[in-house]
Amino acid sequence: MRMNRTRRVAGGQGGFTLVEVLLVVAILGILATIVVVNVAGRGDDARIKATRASIEGIKTALNMYDVDTGRYPSSLDSLINNDGSPNWKGPYLQSKSVPVDQWGTAFSYTAQENGFEIRSAGPDKAMGSADDITN
Numbered sequence: 001m002r003m004n005r006t007r008r009v010a011g012g013q014g015g016f017t018l019v020e021v022l023l024v025v026a027i028l029g030i031l032a033t034i035v036v037v038n039v040a041g042r043g044d045d046a047r048i049k050a051t052r053a054s055i056e057g058i059k060t061a062l063n064m065y066d067v068d069t070g071r072y073p074s075s076l077d078s079l080i081n082n083d084g085s086p087n088w089k090g091p092y093l094q095s096k097s098v099p100v101d102q103w104g105t106a107f108s109y110t111a112q113e114n115g116f117e118i119r120s121a122g123p124d125k126a127m128g129s130a131d132d133i134t135n
Contacts, residue, residue, distance in 0.1 A: 047102035051120045061092035072111045
């Protein structure tokens with residue numbers, strides 16, 4: 001004797017109950033909330049890391065300029081356009097303009113006696129605040 005293992009629902013149609021569908025929707029909503037909360041704050045972290053990488057690239061270009069000319073430039077524009085320095089072998093940056101940080105703000109550059117400072121205004125776009133990013 002052979003038994004039929006399929007289960008039949010009254011009326012001959014199978015499917016999910018309303019409670020099962022609501023349970024799945026609730027679980028998906030909880031998972032979506034967890035993903036959004038964990039990913040939402042990552043945008044600024046990525047922009048900060050990219051700005052730090054830009055600063056490192058500018059530092060490398062400034063050091064190459066120093067090796068060639070014996071001094072640091074007076075402005076970042078000298079990394080792209082010859083400022084009349086002897087032994088200038090630039091451009092030292094690949095871009096045709098001075099790079100900006102990830103928020104679209106120009107970097108601040110200050111040549112010092114034995115070095116330099118490169119500063120990004122950071123997320124608030126205000127130079128001199130607590131969120132500035134420097135070398």
